[in-house]
Amino acid sequence: MLNIHELEKQWKIYKIKSYLPYALIIVSLSIIALITYIFYDTQTKTRLQHIKKSPTVKHVQVNIKKIKARDTNKTIIQLKAKKISKPKLQTEKQDKLLPSMNFMKNIQHEAQIYTHSSDPIKEKTTKRIRKKIKKKTSTNTIEDVRIKEVPKIHKEQKPDITIERKETQNDIMDIIKRFKKNNNPALSLFVAKKYYELGKYEQSYNYALITNQINSNIEASWIIFAKSLVKLNKKNKAIFTLREYIKSSHSSNAELLLNEIKSGKFK
């Protein structure tokens, strides 16, 4: 008769012994896997830290920050541009890529804007301008997005502005040439306005004077003439000229400007 209880005990010991190597292998494998995981994890972390610490990355980050700052500035400027008064918007519009021949159409509008008249045509034109500016701003924002990615594009915008300025100067020269050919007072008045805007008051005075000589009934020409005189420190002469003009024309705009010069609001 077999001693079954003893045999069962021996069998249990045998089973434990037989499973022991497998259990050891599994445990050792899991430990190895855990160690390798920790090792690779720490390696990747140190690599990331190295990358973060490396100067090139810093430089890139700084550049990104700069670009972001520029972008924000630009957007602020753009927002401001929306809020700027009408004449400023017009100048900006002229600075941008409008064809030179369109200045001819704008001459009259500018003169009328300055008189603060409630003409519906003016409003329409201003609205158009606003829309155009909006479109431009919208295009600019798209460009901004691109600039964020490629900083070189941002750098290329600066020479664009100088080219525009050259164009305005070239436009003035063209208009002067055309004026010399046909003696159109509208052209000389435009030139006078442009020189005034550019701060060349002597030139604006000269062209306003030429315009007045050709046609003495253009209100805008007389106003630019008076303004240029004030800017050239000839306030009294300006007051005298405006008074003489008001006597003949009874221009309200001229009166307003006269009062402003007298009170010292316009310097």
Add this chain to the structure above:
Amino acid sequence: MNSIFVNSKNVFLDTVNSKDYVQLDRVSTIYQSLKDSIKKPLKMILLYGKPGTGKSMFLTKLHHDLCESSNIYLYQTPILDESEFYKTLAQDIFQTKYNDTLNFTQFMKIVKNQENQEIPVVLLDEAQLYSELLMEKIRLLSDTRSIKFVISLHKTEREDLIAKEHFQTRIWETIELENASKAELKIYIQKKLMKANCFDTANMFSTHTVKKIYKLTHGNYRDTNKLLYTLFDIYTTYEQHSNIYPLNTTKVPNKFVEMAAIHTGLIHA
């Protein structure tokens, strides 16, 4: 007790009986070749293999099958004393009884004086136990062609040496017995049980169980017999104490096989 497990246990008792011989394809082929070799005019036939491969069973079966038709003598236990060996052979083969000591020269004279038409066949089991000197004399006896010897040896380094050095020129036929394959082992177990009408227990041995047994015994018949004897012993013990473990008669649990292997020493727990 007429339990199926008790009957099955008795099937695997380690006894050499020609009735327990299980006919397997490969073994049958070898057996037939051995029978054919005896009929040939060969001096000596060597049957060798690892312990438990069925050498003794082969010789027993051969003796059993040929004893009526041929002049065949089986010596399962070696006769280690030389004089006793000659005296036993003289008495059994030539019916010559000697009370005094019989030496090799005297025995050779007896052999030469015999005019038997049929050469007697002597089957010597466990021949590795014979001394080298006696083995040399057996060789000389086989040279006379008066006695044909079939000797079975355990396949060890020493026995190989004997086979090579002393019988290389005289052994005309060598038959090697090997352990059973997995398929053969399954047939062996099932045939053995079915011979004893233990059909239920024979059906319990699935291929999986036989694989497990083969893993433990490597197809060795003796080890398999021992293991299965203990296995059914475990079954009978559990049957007697049925409250310990519920018995499953559809298949043999691995636990029982392993327990039997632990008990027989095939597994060292």
